[in-house]
Amino acid sequence: MKNYSPVEDKELLARHIYFPLHTNKKSGLPKWQAFKPTKGGETSVTRQDYTSVAEVFRLGRNRARRNTFLVFQGKADIVAKDVRSKALDIKPAPNNDDHNHADIVCWPAEKEEQMDLCKQLLLKSTFTKDH
Numbered sequence: 001m002k003n004y005s006p007v008e009d010k011e012l013l014a015r016h017i018y019f020p021l022h023t024n025k026k027s028g029l030p031k032w033q034a035f036k037p038t039k040g041g042e043t044s045v046t047r048q049d050y051t052s053v054a055e056v057f058r059l060g061r062n063r064a065r066r067n068t069f070l071v072f073q074g075k076a077d078i079v080a081k082d083v084r085s086k087a088l089d090i091k092p093a094p095n096n097d098d099h100n101h102a103d104i105v106c107w108p109a110e111k112e113e114q115m116d117l118c119k120q121l122l123l124k125s126t127f128t129k130d131h
Contacts, residue, residue: 015043015125021033059098076122
């Protein structure tokens with residue numbers, strides 16, 4: 001069932017991390033671009049409180065299979081409260097592939113401000129490599 005319930009501050013969110021878009025070539029660790037919003041002003045995440053870790057990894061691998069230039073590396077976890085502390089918000093956005101999908105929204109228009117916020121989110125996140 002698609003999850004449209006409001007995202008609570010205590011929820012853990014997972015951001016899928018892909019090479020070459022989101023990782024440092026040498027270290028394999030996420031870089032700030034991992035949280036960069038799309039041109040539409042959204043950053044996709046999965047609501048982990050409603051999804052198993054295995055399912056989060058499965059979703060990431062499946063997206064990489066559909067986009068042959070992407071290699072799934074793992075996930076960056078962040079608490080919703082830490083996102084909101086940066087004047088951003090999270091809106092539920094379930095879809096057919098991920099019933100617990102959400103988007104980080106309310107990004108500033110200025111690219112420099114976006115980059116700074118992405119760096120702050122990255123520092124608050126915890127990376128788990130795909131196994």
